[in-house]
Amino acid sequence: MKKLFTILALIAAILAIILSVLPISNLAFFPAIVSIIFGAVAYYLSKKTGEVKKVIQFIFLLTIMAMSITTYKAIFTETKVASTEALDATEIKLEEEAIEELEDLDIEDIEIDEADIEIDDSDIENITFEE
Amino acid sequence: MLRISLLLILLFSITINSQNNAISNTEKLVYTASYNMSGILTDIAAVTMETNEVKTSKATLLRLKCTATTYSKWDNFFKIRDLYESYVNPKSLTPYLYNRDINEGSYYKNMKYTYNHKTKTVKTVEKKKNNLIKNKTVPINSNSKDIVATLYSIRLYDFSNMPVGTKKTLPIIFDREEIKGQITYLGKETITTAIGKKECYKLAIASSETDVLQGKNSNFLWLSADENKIPVYGKFKIPVGNGELKIKSASGLKN
Numbered sequence: 001m002k003k004l005f006t007i008l009a010l011i012a013a014i015l016a017i018i019l020s021v022l023p024i025s026n027l028a029f030f031p032a033i034v035s036i037i038f039g040a041v042a043y044y045l046s047k048k049t050g051e052v053k054k055v056i057q058f059i060f061l062l063t064i065m066a067m068s069i070t071t072y073k074a075i076f077t078e079t080k081v082a083s084t085e086a087l088d089a090t091e092i093k094l095e096e097e098a099i100e101e102l103e104d105l106d107i108e109d110i111e112i113d114e115a116d117i118e119i120d121d122s123d124i125e126n127i128t129f130e131e
Numbered sequence: 132m133l134r135i136s137l138l139l140i141l142l143f144s145i146t147i148n149s150q151n152n153a154i155s156n157t158e159k160l161v162y163t164a165s166y167n168m169s170g171i172l173t174d175i176a177a178v179t180m181e182t183n184e185v186k187t188s189k190a191t192l193l194r195l196k197c198t199a200t201t202y203s204k205w206d207n208f209f210k211i212r213d214l215y216e217s218y219v220n221p222k223s224l225t226p227y228l229y230n231r232d233i234n235e236g237s238y239y240k241n242m243k244y245t246y247n248h249k250t251k252t253v254k255t256v257e258k259k260k261n262n263l264i265k266n267k268t269v270p271i272n273s274n275s276k277d278i279v280a281t282l283y284s285i286r287l288y289d290f291s292n293m294p295v296g297t298k299k300t301l302p303i304i305f306d307r308e309e310i311k312g313q314i315t316y317l318g319k320e321t322i323t324t325a326i327g328k329k330e331c332y333k334l335a336i337a338s339s340e341t342d343v344l345q346g347k348n349s350n351f352l353w354l355s356a357d358e359n360k361i362p363v364y365g366k367f368k369i370p371v372g373n374g375e376l377k378i379k380s381a382s383g384l385k386n
Contacts, residue, residue: 081177086212
């Protein structure tokens with residue numbers, strides 16, 4: 001039982017460390033919490049039997065590290081967009097190409113004036129239907 | 132007299148539908164796309180929706196442009212630089228030309244649609260890496276639009292007079308295939324956004340392609356309940372957690 005909790009806590013701690021260095025660092029909180037719970041259980045069980053193994057202290061150290069990295073990144077990392085030069089160039093290129101192509105297209109229906117669509121009520125009012 | 136009034140109502144409703152009172156030609160909307168897992172948010176990409184006027188010798192068109200750019204922290208892992216654009220009629224949003232240029236990691240694809248509304252066809256050109264080019268002409272419905280034009284045309288509906296539960300089907304041409312998108316009006320809701328507290332029209336979106344949008348009633352879009360009807364918040368179901376699209380800034384609005 002003690003061994004099982006130690007292993008689970010260790011796995012969770014390693015997962016927390018891995019997640020904390022990735023861009024999805026915020027998600028490291030989940031395995032970190034799991035690791036603390038399992039670590040605490042393992043610590044409690046070991047204390048009952050007498051000796052507390054070094055590995056449990058190591059698990060706590062890892063978890064604290066993971067949480068520190070995550071918190072630091074959450075506070076100090078700016079979410080910004082960088083290196084969009086290629087995209088900007090594509091935008092300009094595509095627009096130029098599009099205008100060229102649109103010149104050849106038949107877009108006459110766009111010229112329909114709003115006035116043509118509007119209905120003159122007065123004419124219709126004058127119409128009488130014989131039932 | 133009844134017949135005449137019916138005819139009038141019909142004609143007027145056509146005129147109203149064909150007018151664009153919501154989208155200006157200088158609009159810029161910036162969003163943050165993030166991943167939400169049990170309340171913990173991870174920002175992934177910046178999404179912008181921009182419009183500008185494009186003039187040709189014959190006509191003036193509206194260019195609708197959407198870009199998705201991953202934040203710098205993601206660039207080393209998975210860099211996304213996507214561009215979707217559609218050249219449309221400024222009044223009815225009928226599309227004439229569509230471009231999709233996607234750069235995701237090492238994957239590249241460019242897709243161009245040229246609409247021919249007379250023959251009801253779309254000429255498609257697909258370009259991939261190593262200059263692989265595929266041409267194909269596909270038939271479309273008369274009111275089919277590409278994904279960008281569809282997204283903007285949702286804003287032309289008059290939701291203020293729409294009964295709750297109204298469904299609208301939108302034929303969308305995506306990846307050379309016609310799929311059916313559906314929006315359901317779910318009523319008004321007030322939500323807090325980066326641009327202030329907004330009263331919104333809540334819509335549920337679904338599609339006939341199950342792998343595009345998951346679940347039947349788990350994808351929502353909130354449009355501001357004013358004349359502009361700008362999308363302010365979106366929530367999308369993904370296998371684990373939720374995808375979210377939150378507005379960051381809005382400028383150049385029409386009203």
